[in-house]
Amino acid sequence: MPGPPTHPASGPRELPGTGRTAVVTGASSGIGAATATRLAAEGFDVVLGARRMDRLTGLAASIGARALPLDVTDPDSVAAFAGALDRVDVLVNNAGGAFDANPVAEADLDSWARTYEVNVLGTVRLTKALLPALIASGAGDVLFVGSTAGLVSYEGGASYTAAKHGVHTLAETLRLELFDQPVRVVEIAPGMVRTEEFALNRVQDQDRAEAVYRGVREPLVAEDVADCIAWALTRPHHVNVDLLVVRPRAQAAQHKVHREG
Template sequence: MTTAVVTGASSGIGAATARLLAAQGYRVICAARRADRIRALAEEIDGVAIECDITSDDDVAGLADAVGGSLDVLVNNAGGALGLEPVAEADLDAWSTMVQTNLLGTTRVTKALLPALVGARGVIVFVTSTAADSGYEGGAGYCAAKAGERAVVESLRLELYDQPVRITEICPGMVRTDEFALTRFEGDEEKAAAVYRGVPDPLTAEDVADAIVWMATRPAHVNIDRLTIRPRAQAAQHKVYRES
């Protein structure tokens, strides 16, 4: 049976991707910190729940043990944004958390599972962001973390050019999920709602999951280097149509 690991599977894009991979016949290992959520998801999709904080060496080693010697798909989805302050008011603790998760945590998981992926001629899908493309006001910490993650993607693809593993990247733009903006603004529902106010049809977690699964299920000789996915209303990171 083909096997997939999805990190950050407890909600949003991760949970939607786990469901869709399971529907495609994969045995899905759902990895996240919130054990109750991933247990419920794993039961729903007949998968496996592994409590895993990707910033922990021990947790990631446990994930690698659970995977074993063969892995067909790794979706590096865990991460997220914190805050929207200008650099002059930067919360460096929040910046450190974003780097630890988006960049170092993702690299930790990739390093640990890479032998199993090479052994299975597998594919890695890194979920970065259009924030990796350029900076925007208030986004320096998140943009830096995601740009760093992209640097790992680009370097890894070059380093493994002669190995039977594919290195792919998806860059979502504006996606409305249950938690992304709420986490960014520490549970402030008004600030979170303002991000999407007036925007007709932002992307959903299912939209991004559909693209991820498409990327992961291309023939073994096909590599989708990078795919940018945005809602029609978002022409660029800084240019979004909002209905009055």
Template structure:
């Protein structure tokens, strides 16, 4: 674990799942916007690589959102927190409900739903002391639209979004913003690879022929945008998809004439 950033005048953001993909890109964006960032996750080597890219505004925190003691100990090291980005989660498998693996379903629920709840509970006392208190939950368009082969992940991401919606009601009257980010297809190094059991060829096929799927930094830009708005402005839900993806089940594979020549 690296040292706490020394500058206590900068706001601090805790980002779970911060070692790769959307989490790492969000840490980089928020650091550029003047935040100290704590990148949290299970793999120290990935976290330290992100910290090395960002510099002294960042530190790594080895923390497993599925482990209550790990979350409690991790958050206890913060001392302050202005923004939490609940990004840890992910998908496992593409089986039909009748063939679903109960262990995979439980693991998805544990990270996407219970993990979000557990981290939020831990940081709320710190957020209540902040003038910039913001909770950003990274859900998915799966949180609002079902599709075949996605039952377990869809159920988990519905859960993530429902946590956001319920929390917003329960915190009404306080200065804490609650934002639900729902990305569509995002081409990251690990999401589809993990979902498909490490089959790189199958993971590559997910994005085959898709002209400009989202990348992690696209979603990070959206998160930085909602965080940077005046405190009285809350973006309840932001759905962000690539132009090629009209809906989870409607994806254009082939070139798009972007007109700008890029």
């Protein structure tokens, strides 16, 4: 009769990201900061990029990462950032945001331009700069933090939904263009995520910002999205998570949110 099953000897295991360098943009707060923290815990050598170096250096020190100034809307800043990197295996394009909630009839075109510049052009600018290194790594990852706003439109959200639709199309196009290269292209599209700054930056009023989440039982938090990002990036490299949509249970769709009380 066969004997009992044998198991490999227990001992320390190499973390999934060991030896890989991951760049995270918009890393000074919210999803970016949570993602940087999680990837560092997974063994990645994390490089943080953002404009607010005071926040960035504190986070970098706490998680054992490297902080570099980065403004994705500034070509010189992007060039300096890319030039400071010896290698890149993972790029998490997280920098972005929404800056108004106006209907199209009252569109602030300066806000539209800012939204597109940060979310789309800035993402293209950095991706273009780092793509040679990602290909040269032999197992690169480009991950876009999109939004359900890039899949479904809604009233008062045109500037942001237009930009995030652009990010979604960017990810789809890049995946087609890199089909014969050793680079995965991943998009994570969160729904309602409660962070310290997103809604406030959009409506510029604390009460209105809090009203976005009022009565919603357990909206997503930044760490939930970071968990999804880390999961996608730590799959075997032949597995490409093209698009992962993640919402809180209370949000069945863009317009269908259960609010208690």
